[in-house]
Amino acid sequence: MSETNTAIEPGAAPRSRAGKLLSVVVPMHNEAEVLGAFFERVEAALAPLGIAYEIICVDDGSRDATLAGLVERARRDPAAKVIALARNFGKEAALTAGIEAAEGDMVVPIDADLQDPPELIGEFVARWEQGYDVVYGARADRSSDTAMKRTTAQLFYQVFNRVSDLEIPESAGDFRLMDRQVVDALKLLPERNRFMKGLFAWVGFRQVGVPYVRPERAAGTTSMGYLRLFRFALDGITSFSTAPLRVWTVLGLASAMVATIAALALIGRVLIFGREVPGYASLMVVILLSFAVQMMAFGVLGEYVGRLYQEVKGRPIYVVRARIGFDR
Ligand code: UDP
Ligand code: MG
Numbered sequence: 001m002s003e004t005n006t007a008i009e010p011g012a013a014p015r016s017r018a019g020k021l022l023s024v025v026v027p028m029h030n031e032a033e034v035l036g037a038f039f040e041r042v043e044a045a046l047a048p049l050g051i052a053y054e055i056i057c058v059d060d061g062s063r064d065a066t067l068a069g070l071v072e073r074a075r076r077d078p079a080a081k082v083i084a085l086a087r088n089f090g091k092e093a094a095l096t097a098g099i100e101a102a103e104g105d106m107v108v109p110i111d112a113d114l115q116d117p118p119e120l121i122g123e124f125v126a127r128w129e130q131g132y133d134v135v136y137g138a139r140a141d142r143s144s145d146t147a148m149k150r151t152t153a154q155l156f157y158q159v160f161n162r163v164s165d166l167e168i169p170e171s172a173g174d175f176r177l178m179d180r181q182v183v184d185a186l187k188l189l190p191e192r193n194r195f196m197k198g199l200f201a202w203v204g205f206r207q208v209g210v211p212y213v214r215p216e217r218a219a220g221t222t223s224m225g226y227l228r229l230f231r232f233a234l235d236g237i238t239s240f241s242t243a244p245l246r247v248w249t250v251l252g253l254a255s256a257m258v259a260t261i262a263a264l265a266l267i268g269r270v271l272i273f274g275r276e277v278p279g280y281a282s283l284m285v286v287i288l289l290s291f292a293v294q295m296m297a298f299g300v301l302g303e304y305v306g307r308l309y310q311e312v313k314g315r316p317i318y319v320v321r322a323r324i325g326f327d328r
Helices: 035-049 066-076 091-101 118-129 147-163 180-186 196-203 226-240 243-273 280-313
Strands: 021-028 052-059 080-085 106-109 134-139 172-179 207-212 320-324
Touching: 021 035, 021 091, 021 118, 035 052, 035 066, 035 118, 052 066, 052 091, 066 080, 066 320, 080 091, 091 106, 091 196, 106 118, 106 180, 118 134, 118 172, 118 207, 147 226, 172 180, 172 196, 180 196, 196 226, 226 280, 243 280
Parallel strands: 021 052, 021 106, 052 080, 134 207
Antiparallel strands: 080 320, 106 172, 134 172
């Protein structure tokens, strides 16, 4: 998944965009402020590409005028299609709804706030024609993020890439172009816990990154607070790794070994030097520490059991309230 690889990969057949359809998929939560600018930029970027396109906007339970704006747009713009979810299901669910509804030979998920420059799609299509199945936008730097967000993101990717069998490029977001084959593979993954970046990586295929500088949000405010990002990170790691569960086996074995050695040493000492007054402080430390470790193990177990419970219930990932602009 080299970002600088410009050669056509071996075995990759060149493709042509002629007669193909491109689906742009946009999850939207309270994006009324950027709606107009978004459509203007996207359509200006897509028009010169010489390819038919549809823009599937998924209203993820917005509380502002997003849906009204979308409906109005779909009325006069044949490329615009709208899926209104029954409530706020979260970006990953909204993205899933849009990807499942997309009919294109290529599918491009993109944020509504113009942090993913639509002008890059032209380059994505060119790379797709070279034979790549996935072309992702690779953030050249994260200067538009706060230092705190940069550090936590970096930490997350380090942990994720270490504990899972997958490798998610740290620079990649959801902004990418996927071939129909990739989308069909993605649609086979039934899990409710949808860490999209992980799912994208899981399906594989020939991938390449196109570097870009990620600008700030065009207008409006982010829906992703730190608490939400933390939960999101937990979702990501638990979906793709059981390492956090196995850690406790190792830790348990290690402490059993230490305890055995300590017990043997203590018995030896009593046999040689006779009985001594037991140390209250050291006993307390051992009890508290082992209690804490056990609680943490329970906590980790709980994270997995809770997610297992959610998967087992098998509820749908999202509920659609209305579809506008499809079938025409
Ligand atoms: N989004 C969504 N549902 C949510 C939160 C966000 O569909 O519950 C959409 C949002 O409208 C935007 C994209 O996901 O198109 C990225 O969200 P945002 O810009 O708030 O996140 P950030 O860029 O700060 O990570
Ligand atoms: Mg954003």
